[in-house]
Amino acid sequence: MSTASGWIIVPIVVPLAAGIFTFISGRWAFAAALTAAGVNFVSVGILLRQLFLSGPCDYWIGGWQAPLGIRLWLDGPAALMLAMTAITGACITLYGRGYFSFRVAYPTRASRHERQQRYFETLWLLLWGAINGLFLSADIFNIYVTLELVAVAAAALTALSGRPASQIAALRYLMISLLGSLSYLLGLVFIYRTYGVLDLQLIRGLVAGVPAVKAALALMSVGLLLKSALFPMHFWLPPAHANALAPVSAILSGLVVKTSLYLLFRFWFEIFTPVVSVKAVTLLGILGTGAIIWGGLQAVRHIRLKMLIAYSTVSQIGYLFLAFPLAGLDGSTPVWSMVIFMALSHSCAKAAMFMAAGAIFLHVGHDRIPELAGVRTYLPVASLAFAIAGVNIVGLPPSGGFIAKWLLLSAALRSGAWWWGIIVMAGSFLAAAYIYRVIRQLLVIPENQQLAVRQPHSALLEWPALFLAVTALVLGLMAPLPLALLDSGNRVLAACANMPGGLP
């Protein structure tokens, strides 16, 4: 069905190799990380171009063919998630440099910060490779391995700050992740027992509504739901995201949360569609509603800025799950567009928010919102980045968040299920409330109040955040581009599905 492309392995191999290199060589660590980010960016660009020209492509690792071989597969959604990771990841790499340089220059405990910086770069690059691998895998067992890699690297990153709170949060996060992985693995075993294959396309051709497959999908979904922190299984997320170091928080909220969600969506709407029932998608929609409301209310309530952003993530994850009942199981609507748009814009905006919050924390020394008045005078770029990212989270035009919510709303109205539309609006109001709380403090300059601010600024602490925030904003203006990419993938796929032999 497609052309094999050697470029597909670059986004997996290069970050992993660079990660190992940074562990060995401390001196060239940042250069290696930057090179890896650059190479990854270029290779993802080439893959996107190939996708436009010739549709989805796949690659058999080591030349072993099905059913024994392991396949990598690039289609529209996978390519867009890769692009999201490439852009956000490059900014986080730069920001991490600025963040740790600042901490090394103004130490609270000197030697520890240098060690943290080194481990950060190693773990982050390994995590990056694992995330790219997860997006590209087309084999349920390979997906299990990448899930575990992501879990281990993410938990280790969470514990990096060395504070007791973050270590407890990291341990809890790791246990939840392992529980989710084991549940997924058990589901995988059920599938292998029933069909004897692991490749996603082979499974897709075989799936029928038998009890074993239903149980398998239920087990896998519960595992992935735990990992993606859907309400009421979100309890581990706010402490883990809020207590980690700022670049780590940006990685966790911006990228890691999306991985299990992406898998869940792919399983439900591409692979196991015959097994999925209307009741199940409605249930996910209701849980998503709970997440939007609960996360929003908690975010309005919290004093600490990073806690607010973390609960905002819980709320935004709810939006992603709202796409499940609205996507339509009959295949009439382009199911991926809503989720992809939400994921792209949330990834950029939330990473930008955590970066800005980290810059504020470093300069001011705390992140209690009521005491942040006047930060704009000291950190104009970071404040602007936070405000623009906030526009995205609330979903004002022309941001990517607006397009995502627009797609959700129009799908709700078109299918006559207007009540989901009300929830979309209610969530936006809550988001506006908690974003306003912060922006009011950031932009107001109180009279005769002096903040104790640590000088000087580092450009790397502020500009990556602004760049990401603006990217999320511009995403709304460039909306046709990703949609066309998704469409080009679908068209080729549909052409393949209509072929006599089905998908190869």
Place this chain on the structure above:
Amino acid sequence: MSTTMLYSLTGLALFVYGFYGLLASSHLLRKILALNVMSTGVFLILVATSYRQAAAAVDPVPQAMVLTGIVVGVSTTALALTLACKVQENSNFKNRMAGKNTQSERFSGG
């Protein structure tokens, strides 16, 4: 009941038992062990799956999966144990300091 079925049901029982242990025990070490019991249960089912009817050779794919799973399990357990040690050390430290009543909130970045 066939042998395969017996092994599979045992594996399932181990999985459920481990899950119960994870929820019921409060000690960190017990929780980590409970996760290991769960994974052992899954591996047992996988090994049972690889058995094919009497004369045929054993299916190697599940065995490869179990091997990979064991490697993954070793590394995740190692990480979990390290974190648990750190958490325990911190709580010991805190308890000692609480005795002296001089513990103050320390700023260490964020």
